[in-house]
Amino acid sequence: MFDILLNHNTLVLFGIIFFGIALGSIKIYGLNLGLSGVLFVALAAGHYRLAIPNGVGQLGLALFVYCVGLSAGNRFFSAIAKQGSKLAVMSAVIVGVSALFTCLFGIWFNVPAGISSGIFAGACTSTPALAAATESLPGASGSGVSIGYGIAYPFGVVGVVLFVQLLPRLLHFDLNKEAKAMHSRQEASIISRLVRVTQPNLVGQNIADCKLLDGLHCMVTRVVRNDRLMPLTPEDTFREGTEVLIVGNSDTMPHDIAFLGEICENPYPMDSQKERRKLILTNKSYAGRKLRELKTLRTDGVIISRVSRLGFTFVPTGDTTLERNDVLTVVGSPENLTKYGDKIGHRSQDMNxxxxxxxxxxxxxxxxxxxxxxxxxxxxxxxxxxxxxPLIVALLLGHFGRLGPIVGYIPRPTRLLLQDLGLVFFLADAGIKGGADLVTTVATHGAAVFIMGVIVTCSGMFAGYFVGMKVFKMNILECLGGICGGMTSTPALGAIASKTDSQAPVVSYATAYPVALILMTIIAKVIIQTIGGVVGV
Structure with missing residues (x-):
C-alpha cells in the first residue's frame, strides 16, 4: 500500500509541497525558509528516486514569472530609466566574476571544459547557459556539461535562497522598515486636507467648471455645508472662506493648498460609508476617455478621487485616461453613486x-x-x-494595462495565489531533478568539483552585494532583487517576496534578469574556449 502511494506522482507532488511548507514555517532564531522549504524536501525526495508529474516545473515557472511581471510592470520602465544602467552593471559584474572564478578553479583543479561550463550554468541556475554549452560540445563532452550542472545546481539554488535570507539578518536590516523608508522617498502617499479658500481669482467660480483647478494635482471632493462635509454638487461655487476637502499626493499637497488658500483644522463630520464607493469600470464605451472630457461632476454629480490600476492607486487629473477594469473611488450622494455605477458597468463580482x-x-x-x-x-x-x-509579456501588460483585448489585471489575492503556486511547483521539480544524482555525481568527481560550484555561486553573490550596496548605494531590497536577477534565481526572489510586500526586489529582479540571461548564454561558450585550450574539453 505504501509503495502504491509513493508511486502516485501527483500525491508525491502535493506531499512534497505540504511537508516543504511545514518545514519552511519552522523558525530558528527568527529565520525560516518559507516556501523555499519545498526545495529541501524535494531534494531529499529526488535522492530516493521519487517522481512528480512531467511538465510541472515549467508550468510553475511560467505562472510565477508571469505574475511577477504583472506586479512589477507599472514600475518597471520607470525603474529602467532611474536605475537600469546600475542594475545592468550589477548583472554584468555578477556574471563576469562567476565566470572568472569558473575559469580559475577549472584550470587549477584540472576540470575539463565541459564539466566546468556545466558548473558555471548550475552555480548560476541558468538553463539557457546549460543549453548553449551543451550545443557547443556535442557527444561525450556534452554529457560532462550535464554532470557539472547537476553538481553545482543544488547549491546554486539553495545558496542564493539562504544568502538573501541570512544577509539582512546578519547586517541587522529590517526589510519592512527599509520598504517603508524607500516608499516614503520614492512614492508620495495619498492624503486629504481641509482647506479654506482665500484665492480671489476663485471666488464666484463654479467648482465643476473652474479651469483654474486644471493646474492642480489634487481633487476637490467635498464642501462644508451646514457644518458637515458634503459631496460636491454641480451647483457649488467658490466663495470667500469656503471650506473644501481636497485629496492629493503628499509631495504636491503644499503647492495645491497654497494656491487655494490656507489649511484649516475644523473637525467636520462626513458620511464616508454612504457617500463614497469603489466602483469597477467595465463599460467599453466609457473607457478610453479622459477625465476632463467626462466632466463627472457636471453630468453625473460625482467626483473620482482615486484610481486603482493593476494594484497601483493614484489621484487622477483631468488628463487621466480611464481604462477598463480600473477601480474608481467615487464620492457623491448615494443616489448618484448608484446611477454612476450603472453607467460605467459596475458589477461588484468583477472586482475579484x-x-x-x-x-x-x-x-x-x-x-x-x-x-x-x-x-x-x-x-x-x-x-x-x-x-x-512570459516575464517580458507580463511586464508589457503590467505597464500598459492591456494589449488589444488582452488585459493585464488579475486581482491581488488571485495573483499572489498563482505566484506562490507556481513557485512551489517549480521548486518541487527543481529539487527532484537536483537531488536525483547529487550524491552520485559528487562521489564520482570528488568534493573539489562541488566546492568549485559553491565558490562560483558565492563569488557572484558577494560581488553583486559589493557593487549594489557599496558602489551604487542601493537600498537593501533593490540590491537583493538585483542579486536574484543577476543569478537568475527565481526561488530566491520568492524567498524575498515572502518577507516583504515591497515591489522593489521584484522590479530590480525583472530589470537585471534579461541582462544576466544574455551574458550567461554567451559567456558559457567563452568558458569552454578558455578552459578547453588549457585543460581540454
Missing amino acids: QTDLLSLGFGLSMGIILGLVNFSFGNGLGISLGIAGG
Whole structure:
C-alpha cells in the first residue's frame, strides 16, 4: 500500500509541497525558509528516486514569472530609466566574476571544459547557459556539461535562497522598515486636507467648471455645508472662506493648498460609508476617455478621487485616461453613486474576477516568445526560455494595462495565489531533478568539483552585494532583487517576496534578469574556449 502511494506522482507532488511548507514555517532564531522549504524536501525526495508529474516545473515557472511581471510592470520602465544602467552593471559584474572564478578553479583543479561550463550554468541556475554549452560540445563532452550542472545546481539554488535570507539578518536590516523608508522617498502617499479658500481669482467660480483647478494635482471632493462635509454638487461655487476637502499626493499637497488658500483644522463630520464607493469600470464605451472630457461632476454629480490600476492607486487629473477594469473611488450622494455605477458597468463580482482568456493568451504569447531564437551570428544564439518570455509579456501588460483585448489585471489575492503556486511547483521539480544524482555525481568527481560550484555561486553573490550596496548605494531590497536577477534565481526572489510586500526586489529582479540571461548564454561558450585550450574539453 505504501509503495502504491509513493508511486502516485501527483500525491508525491502535493506531499512534497505540504511537508516543504511545514518545514519552511519552522523558525530558528527568527529565520525560516518559507516556501523555499519545498526545495529541501524535494531534494531529499529526488535522492530516493521519487517522481512528480512531467511538465510541472515549467508550468510553475511560467505562472510565477508571469505574475511577477504583472506586479512589477507599472514600475518597471520607470525603474529602467532611474536605475537600469546600475542594475545592468550589477548583472554584468555578477556574471563576469562567476565566470572568472569558473575559469580559475577549472584550470587549477584540472576540470575539463565541459564539466566546468556545466558548473558555471548550475552555480548560476541558468538553463539557457546549460543549453548553449551543451550545443557547443556535442557527444561525450556534452554529457560532462550535464554532470557539472547537476553538481553545482543544488547549491546554486539553495545558496542564493539562504544568502538573501541570512544577509539582512546578519547586517541587522529590517526589510519592512527599509520598504517603508524607500516608499516614503520614492512614492508620495495619498492624503486629504481641509482647506479654506482665500484665492480671489476663485471666488464666484463654479467648482465643476473652474479651469483654474486644471493646474492642480489634487481633487476637490467635498464642501462644508451646514457644518458637515458634503459631496460636491454641480451647483457649488467658490466663495470667500469656503471650506473644501481636497485629496492629493503628499509631495504636491503644499503647492495645491497654497494656491487655494490656507489649511484649516475644523473637525467636520462626513458620511464616508454612504457617500463614497469603489466602483469597477467595465463599460467599453466609457473607457478610453479622459477625465476632463467626462466632466463627472457636471453630468453625473460625482467626483473620482482615486484610481486603482493593476494594484497601483493614484489621484487622477483631468488628463487621466480611464481604462477598463480600473477601480474608481467615487464620492457623491448615494443616489448618484448608484446611477454612476450603472453607467460605467459596475458589477461588484468583477472586482475579484480573473479574465482567464487574457491569462491563457498572455502565458501562451510569453511561452512562444521564449521559444524564439535570437541569432547573433557565428553560431551564437539565445532564447528567453520559459523564464524570460512570459516575464517580458507580463511586464508589457503590467505597464500598459492591456494589449488589444488582452488585459493585464488579475486581482491581488488571485495573483499572489498563482505566484506562490507556481513557485512551489517549480521548486518541487527543481529539487527532484537536483537531488536525483547529487550524491552520485559528487562521489564520482570528488568534493573539489562541488566546492568549485559553491565558490562560483558565492563569488557572484558577494560581488553583486559589493557593487549594489557599496558602489551604487542601493537600498537593501533593490540590491537583493538585483542579486536574484543577476543569478537568475527565481526561488530566491520568492524567498524575498515572502518577507516583504515591497515591489522593489521584484522590479530590480525583472530589470537585471534579461541582462544576466544574455551574458550567461554567451559567456558559457567563452568558458569552454578558455578552459578547453588549457585543460581540454
